[in-house]
Amino acid sequence: MNKEDQYMTAFGFSRVPRRHLLLFAALFGSTVESAEATTLTVGAIDANGMACTLADAIVAADNNISTGGCPAGSEDDTDIIELTGDVILAEALPEVRSYCSPEPDPCAESVQTRITINGHGHSIARSRDPDTPEFDLLTLFALCGEGIFMPPPIVMLNDVVLKHGQTGISLKVATLGIECPPELELVNSRITDNSGDGISARFASMRLTNSVIESNGGRGIGGYATDIHLTDSTVAHNADRGVSALGGLPFYERRGVLSVTRSTLAGNTGGGVELAGLHATLVNSTVSGNGNTKTTGGGIHVIPSDSSDEQPVTELTLINTTVSDNVAELGGGVYRDSGEHRIFIDRSTVINSILADNTGGDCMSAPGTTRIAFSGQNLIEDGGCFDPSYSNPPLIGDPKLGPLEDNGGPTLTHALQRDSIALNRIAFIHDVNGNPLGCEGTTDGVTAGVVTDQRGVSRARPGDDFCDIGAFERAFPSAAGECKNGGYRKFGFDRLGQCLRYLTQRKTQSH
Known part of the structure; x- marks a missing residue:
């Protein structure tokens, strides 16, 4: 058994069927046939009358060899796969990997795979035939360790729907101390109705823009030691947590981060967000209608993470975020666990945000947790998570939120009603030249970056130099x-x- 076989066996990853891929014929000994970017059109017929399938296009782009009716991909540029219709799969697609040469040393010389799939609104879906086995729709894989390195693939999906698989997209890494995260980017895309997670990732990186992860049988997004960035996106109605972001163990260099910007997590049965061992920031976002009466942290659950040192390993920052209508046995809005290990340190900061209308408490902290830091002006309807010694206690009372609905912008929001106590509570700061800097208290208690609300509506308007609390700015x-x-x-x-x-x-x- 060679070194790559040993790595593959040790980490439990199986090879793609040879009839799909002939992967190692490509990895070990094939010559690269193309050096310029290639466009591979699924459904196109070549000179020999062979059709280019999506599976063949992935192999051709991944390994830079002509496959089926598809031309060879390029070595140096991003290959483009164009869908011309829905793709119905009876078996799994080949894994997306990177070209790796065995000589002179295993994978010392390698070519990174870069693929963009333009869907034009079409679907990649597992067949609904009852005899079709379960499988993940798309898998990105990287292998790295001493003596062997497969550069992580970079894949972008644009205007694609992935549905009816086991996991929509799986990002996998077999690693021994070397960081080689595969990268996934979703733009204007949707992952829906898969029996398991929408996206499952380990030691990876993903960026979602104007995309939707909904109605999956597991988590919307599950990440371990993974960078997760959501912008103008929705994670909704998944059977488990909307987003589960867990940091790597202390001996791994990669912990991962969670960044949620102008996005909505709504109606996820298991809860909105859970996090441990990493830094999570939610800005101009809405967490609404998540959870159930048997869970903890219906909207946001901060869970303990063991650490080998006394440095903070879990940080949660909410900035102009609305957490509403979530449900839990403990902490319907936000719940912060303490765990059994006192080494664990949790730093949570709430800035100009609303926690209200949650069942099971708007904000709760288990005994032994550190105090939440409040900055700017916050509103917590039931007054949870603070005590009278705080220098800037939040407002207490009903913010009078409207229902979660289309109020403009790419995602659903809770509008502030005209008599809400959350209106005009925060000064909007300009520099000496009159340029907008943002709502007071956003960073270090002074200024910074939040100049619009979740929908993109300006926080500062003529005659009104005050920001509203939460993700929605009531403009006129x-x-x-x-x-x-x-x-x-x-x-x-x-x-x-x-x-x-x-x-x-x-x-x-x-x-």
Whole structure:
């Protein structure tokens, strides 16, 4: 058994069937046939009358060899796979790996695989035939360790739907102390109706933009020692947690991070977010309607992580985030566990955020946890997670949130009603030249970066230099055109007529 076989066996990863891939014929001895970027069109017919399938296109792009009816991929550039229709799979696609030469040393010379799949709205789906076995739809794999290194593949999916698999996308790494995370980027894409996780990743990196992970039978996204970045995206109605982000053990260099920006996690049965052993930041985001009466931390669950030192290993930062309508036995909004190990340190910071209308408590901390740091102006409806000694205690009371709905922007939000106590509570800061810096308290109690709300509506508007608490900024129209074509929603109005009446009243009051 050679060294790569030993690594593969030790880490429990099986090879792709030879009839799909002929992978090691490509890895060990094949010549590279193309040096420029290649476009591979699924469904195209070559000169010999052979069709280019998605499986063949992945092999051709991955290993830079002509496969089936597909031309060879390139060695140095990103190969483009174009879908021309829905792809129905009866068996798993080949794993996406990187080209690795065995000479002079195993994988000393290697070529990194870069693939973009443009879906044009089409689906990659497991067949619904009852005889079709379960399998993951797409797998990215990297192998690295002493004496062998397979560069991690980089894959982007644009405007693609992945559904009906076991796991939608799986990112796997077999590693011995060397960091080689495969990279996944989803743009305008959707992963839905898979029997397991939407995305499952170990020692990897993923970035989702304008994408949706919904209605999967496991977690929406599960990551171990993985960098997870969500922007303008939705993770909703998954059977387990929406996002589970767990940091690597202390002897691993990679801990991972979780970054959620202008995104919504909603209706996930197991809970919204759980995290341990890494730094998680939620900015201008909404965590709503997650959890159940038997769980802890229906919206956000901060769990203990053993550490070999006394440095903080888990950090949670909420900035202009709304956590509402979540359910749990303990900590419907946020629950912070203590665990049995006093080495564990949790640093949680809440900045200009709303925790309200949660069943099981808006914010709860187990005995032995450190105090939450509050910055700016927060609102916690039931007053949880603070005591009278705090220098800047949060507001207590009903923020009067509207239902989770389309208020404009790419994701659903809770609008602030016109009589909400969360309105105009935070000063908006400008520099000496009048340039917007953001809502006061965002960073180090002063300024920073939050200049719009979750929908992209400006926090500072003419005549109003104050920010609202939470993810939604209640803005007001200045002209009838801003109310039309559904624009009234972004100003918190239920109907077009309400928006137009507001303008009429303002005009009357100004005369």
